[in-house]
Amino acid sequence: MGGRNGGYAVAALLAVAGALAVGHGARDREPGVHYRDFGGPRALWHIPDGDALPASPPSRIEIPGIGVDAPVMRVGLNRDGTVGVPPLNRPERTGWYEHGPPPGSRGPSVVLGHYDDLGGPAVFHKLHEIRPGARIKVTRHDRSVAVFRVDAMERVPKWEFPRARVYGKVRYAGLRLITCGGKYDRADRSYSDNLIVYAHLTGADGR
Template identity: 50%
Template sequence: MTRHLWALAAVLLTAGLTAVGLGLRGPGGPPQPPAWAATARPVDHGGPVLPRSLPVRVAIPSIGVSAPLIRLGLDADGSVQVPAADRPGEAGWYDRGPTPGERGAAVLLGHVDSPKGAAVFYDLGRLRPGHRVEVTRADGRVAVFTVESVERVAKDRFPTGRVYGPLDHAGLRLVTCGGSFDRAARSYRDNIIVYAAETSVR
């Protein structure tokens, strides 16, 4: 694994997507995926591979998400940027990786909650294999992805290679926080990760 990927792993385990929510939707916290959703459902990886074009919006019809996408890079200390906590309706695209529709794993990051309540990816744990994720690009094309699996993993076991590693097709990963909330650390203990593959373009 490259030094760059290990740096990303360290960031996600410490600063990335920790969220500052206080369980405003009740003691149960945000929705969590069932264990069976982590078993990949076969999806045709033969969708068209597109040239690079910046993503501008993400839509997830099954959970009512329609949100603008901002660019996320690295901060001066080498940590990955995250969307601003005071703008919980935004998600971000990690701009050191492929754009959605290009060959490789495009990564979108979003908070699960904020001091204002539920954030853009609060319901990510409700996604199931077969659900659709649509990303509108600056070139006017919409890359349509089909969810293959949804998993909840402890932050100290974040699967960096699976999330950021190379692919032979156009893939998408959605990442947010999940699991129980550690009030002392003001952070969720786990991550929810959605794996998807592009299946069409319109």
């Protein structure tokens, strides 16, 4: 899978803007203003290679600590080269970037979700409340459940999106969750920042 992951990283570098529209300022909120980043990039330096699972697309994601239990759909690339996101009429869904490894396989798997929509909170509305060590469970099409541990979280301006850190090649089975953060700009109809959660595979259930 090393070659596939490398090509994925190159493609993702061109597609990073896909996370830029995840959120719609329904109530002029500032997601994540009160959270403190934990771990930071240093938390990713010493993650062991560990085991990985055979490739199987995800179907559902659960984050018990923040009340997420949501279906996962595939998203790809838009015509302008940006990463797609779930449609606005499906705010309860998350989107797995299908040109990268599926959750549980070796490499950086990316799942995106809206912070809100015009009707109110969406699936990743409470992502900023996640804590280090929190468990994330991803049910896959082969009926296995990949279990991840949260390592780090950061909120960064969208123009400083850490492409290599999110999409770059890693030897372990990683997971990156992405949504919006920061202030809502009514003129651009977009939030100023991205909130990124990093996790790694610790085991599997149902095998």
